[in-house]
Amino acid sequence: MKYEQLAKDIIENVGGKENIRKVVHCITRLRFHLKDEGKANTDVLKEMDGVVTVMKSGGQYQVVIGNHVPDVYKAVLAVAGLQAQAPVEEDGPKEKKSLLNGFIDIVSSIFMPVLGVLAAAGMIKGFNALFIALGWLEEASGTYQILNAVGDALFHFFPIFLGYTAMTKFGGNKFIGMAIGAALVYPSLSTLTAGDPLYTLFTGTMFESPIHITFLGIPVILMSYASSVIPIILATYFAAKIERGFKKITPDVVKLFVVPFATLLVIVPVTFIVIGPIATWAGQILGQVTVGAYNLSPILAGALLGGLWQVFVIFGLHWGIVPIAINNLMTLGADPILAMIFAPSFAQIGAVLAVWMKTKQQKLKALSIPAFISGIFGVTEPAIYGVTLPLKKPFIMSCIAAAVAGAIIGITNTQGYLLGGLGIFAIPSFIHPTEGLTLGFWGAIIAMVVAFILGFVLTYLFGMGKGKKTEEVEKTVVATTANHKNAVTKVNNEVIGSPFNGQVIPLANIKDAAFASGALGAGVAIVPSEGKLFSPVSGTVTALFPTKHAIGIVADNGAEMLIHIGLDTVQLEGKHFTAHIAQGDRVEKGQLLIEFDIEQIKAAGFDVTTPVIVTNHERYTLVPTAEKQIKSGLNLLELKAK
Structure with missing residues (x-):
């Protein structure tokens, strides 16, 4: 229990374990759902050794720890006695959330648990594409096929994974969610579209749909739900409500199997007949709108999203954008959003390197080294919260550098073709699946280099020695050194x-x-x-x-x-x-x-x-x-x- 004392201090200062509804973690943060945030000692937590900072966003009380957050998370669970328990039930009125906070909370809860393995699968696909582009592998080789299966399986069966996480968020039976997702990607249904349709619905419109099968006489619009996102989320939302309804009217003695039986019997046909087609069309429209807005001015879009991305991350607003990117990948096969947010992490580490070189404050130097290393691999919270944001101007300089790099991404029309890793591991994501190393790929490389160099130069020249916090730190160190060198x-x-x-x-x-x-x-x-x-x-x-x-x-x-x-x-x-x-x-x-x-x-x-x-x-x-x-x-x- 290396982090036992830290865990005890954190629990005490979030209001005690009785104030915790539940706690999860992401790459760098403990994300608490508290009964009363007013009981948390935010200022104490921010000053605590082992805590980088505290954020409040999306209905979550976020304690930023750093790269060792999984170990701290385990210690928190052990100390609070939550390791084998379901999330603590609310015993008071539910917290009121704004529409935006509620949306971000839902999205982050659904995608966060699967994001790590999703990125890992994308990295495998990306490196496989790189090996093909470099001529190291042939598509017909067994090595390529097995690696492709490893990387592609999660994407193909994505509705099953989201069925689990979405049902967890909506409070239903997780395995019912998985069963709904499995039904959506059931292989035999895809073969039913062969041959002439029985008839066609919505002829002459953008929703024109051939009908090959019916369910109890009701036409079913067969669509490909492999890799889809929105249909399964909507289906599980309604499934959780239907399940709760059946639980209320089903005798306890048969509830174990009757409730799942009745829920699946209702929700799966409804999903194929109504929810699935509507959700699919909505996803396609969303993708077209996103790409259309991007095409109006790729340069401006790249500069705005690149420059503001780190601000979005601070406030948790990036969770409202990530699902759009994932939806674009699944429906359109490519996405510009992932490309435009590629460079900010390199602008951030350029700024951190400049801080490390210029500061005389040893603690700041010590913080800068691990923050720089983490940023190379796309984990920028230690850099943001530990180095650049407290100093203010280095953070601003990194945003400017990221905006310039984002504009370069727009000029070269760089697209992401899969959800790969973060930082340098995202590079293979920009390889075109058929054309290989295109201008868009090289645009990403140029943007990465420009972001790093510009972040460093701007911070080194203009980002140090002017801000109030920087002057305070430097003055303290200089005075202490001058007066106490002996x-x-x-x-x-x-x-x-x-x-x-x-x-x-x-x-x-x-x-x-x-x-x-x-x-x-x-x-x-x-x-x-x-x-x-x-x-x-x-x-x-x-x-x-x-x-x-x-x-x-x-x-x-x-x-x-x-x-x-x-x-x-x-x-x-x-x-x-x-x-x-x-x-x-x-x-x-x-x-x-x-x-x-x-x-x-x-x-x-x-x-x-x-x-x-x-x-x-x-x-x-x-x-x-x-x-x-x-x-x-x-x-x-x-x-x-x-």
Whole structure:
């Protein structure tokens, strides 16, 4: 249980296991469905080691972890006791979702479980096509045929897989969903279209359909449902409702087999007669509309979608676009959307590389390396949330680079011909199934290179050193280095004075898990009665946040202090705080450092309880004062060097 403690902290700060309806994960995120998001401590989670950031989208509370999310997910299940349980039932009113959030939640729930194996199958097909294009394999060879079967089987029988995931989402019997999907791709039905039709429906329209068979005298429009998407989703939606209806009226003693029997007997014929044809036509129209809009201006479409794709990912809106791309592949055999979203990951890693080269902040450098590696393979969340988005301008530069690359994709009319892997593994997806390495393929390669180089150059030249966050990080590091290049390597005994007048309480009792757990350091907390912070030691100010709510001091004897005025007060953005010193200043014990308006801070809804901690506490034995009320300057902590 390498991640057991992290799992416990996450569960505690999403409101406890009793607040979890269910939890799933994707490539980098834990996706919680919470009963009450208001119980989650978002700010604590964002600052937690092992958590990149927190997002709220599509009715989900998303805790971004990184590439090791599967291991953290297992630990969360084990700690919460959910490993062998169905999703926790709702015991209160259902959360109200907007139409968009509801749609994104449905789509992500249906496609996410199968997306990994879908991408794997696409990669196999893509590499098989590459081997043919390079002349390494012949189509008649057994090697090609077996690889093609491995890659193509999932796509051909896709309705069966979606039948399982869609029925899971809609709350029905998963195997009923699979049975509906299997019926749609049943091989014998495809042979019934041979020969002359009995008659034709909708003659002279775009819906003209020859009728070869009937069901109880009702005409059945036979269509190919292999690789289809929309028909099975609609069929399972109605099947789940029909199943619930039969459950209510069927005696328990025969419910096990009568309910599936009755459900299949109703939904499968209805799907072939009504749902399937309508859904197929809708999918074809959607595909034509998408391609038509793209053809109006491929360059503009590529620039807009390429430039905005990373923004869509942040807000979870990409799940509204992915199904359109999959539908286009299944109905039209090609799709421009997959091509236009190919380059952003390379623009992102170009920006990350520039950050890595220019920053002096070691933690940022350490974050940049795994983020860069992940981005090569198309997993950009660590890069976005850990590096470029917090610095703001590098993220903007990467979006600009991705927009230029998207325009190149549009100019060369690059299309995706299968749903392959992410990042560099997506390259074979652009090989034309019959023409091989076309201009569109080379357009994708050029766009990839341009996105990477432009993302790097723009960030290196314009994306660093200007943004507020970048200046804050760099200034802190430069000041710390300048003032402490000959820093104390040996610590001595130290007496820490109280920085406030007020009430002393144990650190573990404050309402902030990060401080209360001791993860940030050891010490005590004070509820100040006066809005003045005095220096607890003689030393140097190594960090003063621009919001003036927190200060770091290194004492002459080596103790490293952090004083954080109030909880979550960073949100005040400096209001009600006045600093009398600057970062890098020499201060003496008892010197007035910061003044703050307690009443205004409380009126804004913030707790003024202040942690006073020693961050290098492992080098000391700490003895806190026994006093409950204390005056500034009196002994608060005794530090005995180990």
